[in-house]
Amino acid sequence: MQHHLFFAEVPFKTxxxxxxxxxxxxxxGSGSYGVIFSAIYSSGPNQKHVAIKLEKILP
Structure with missing residues (x-):
């Protein structure tokens, strides 16, 4: 029995x-449902580091 790993492709990049x-x-990181990025959240003069999950678009 073969195991296949499928990783999501999302239309975003660093x-x-x-x-x-x-x-x-x-x-x-990435998995079958999406990709997780480290990101900077900016709101006016405030900034903070966050993690954001981007899910793949299903056909």
């Missing part, structure tokens, strides 16, 4: 901005 408040820093 440096991309999402909704003009999240800047993707680097990929932390």
């Amino acid at each position: 440096g991309d901005m999402i909704k003009e408040i999240f800047t993707l820093q680097h990929k932390l």
